[in-house]
Amino acid sequence: MFLRALVSAAALLTLAACNSGDRAPAPGAPTVQVADALCRPTPRGRQTTGCYMTLTASGADRLVSVESPDANIVQIHESRMESNMMMMQQMRDGMPLAAGQATALAPGGNHLMLLGVKEPLAVGDTVTLKLIFATAAPVEVTATVAQPVASEYDQTTAH
Template sequence: MKTLTLAAAATFLGLSLTASIAHDYKHGALEIGHPHARATPPNAPVSGGYLTIRNTGDAADRLIGVKAGFADRVEIHEMSMENDVMKMREVTDGLEIPAGGEVELKPGGYHIMFIGLDSRMAEGETRTATLAFEKAGSIEVDFSVENIIKMKERMSKDGHADMDHGDMDHGDGGHGGMKHGG
């Protein structure tokens, strides 16, 4: 009996460690994968947040907001090319997560902007933010802070674009040489 209990405990512990390493969350019909944010140099005013949201349900939902105690404000942004100019704009009506579909927030596309950081975001730490969904409600998630090199390595392994919002000069309020707005 003692051996069975130890085996069960080891299995449970192994599953718990796997879940924490995987860095995924389940919230109703939504699965939130690998929330991470870009490490920043000292005094940087902004950082980008990235994750994947999969909707396993039969109805669409929307990411309608994000709150974080470590930033003055948080916005959902979209980057796109228009007439050979990279533009970034806030998504003001939320981000739809289609039924049975998935949305990836990543550099060069949809992403979360943490604006007015209270301190440097250092590699290896985690920062907690609350994601608010129209139907599923709110969930707290931990964003692991990663350096740009590790983010690029993972993205190239996953076959994602090499565009990185963090490579831009943030000296003008956090938006580099891009045009911001509608």
């Protein structure tokens, strides 16, 4: 009787250890879907470029930070008009994501900024981006290097 209790206690411990090592999200845990990830080619002689995509979170969340093996730093930027000039600045608290609603990172709006790109990026290359959220599990995406659909904004700035 005593031995049996010991054995089942050991089995429970093993199970607990397995569960804590397993990082799969619990059923019903929030997730973020990423679509149409794209980075611009790096302008000649520059190590900076912009990346765009569409994020849809299952529950209210926040894109907190982004990492890439292909750039030293990735920042989340917002664009705004100031005295007729398109200015951009880092969103230090990240970018909020409303539940079930597609949020675009797009030319002329919010975007990801790669700083210190390690190898020049040409059309057809890919960039690996790891998106880190406040609640959802991180998502790794492979962005294609391509020119985004032309917009007015494209004529005045590199991103």
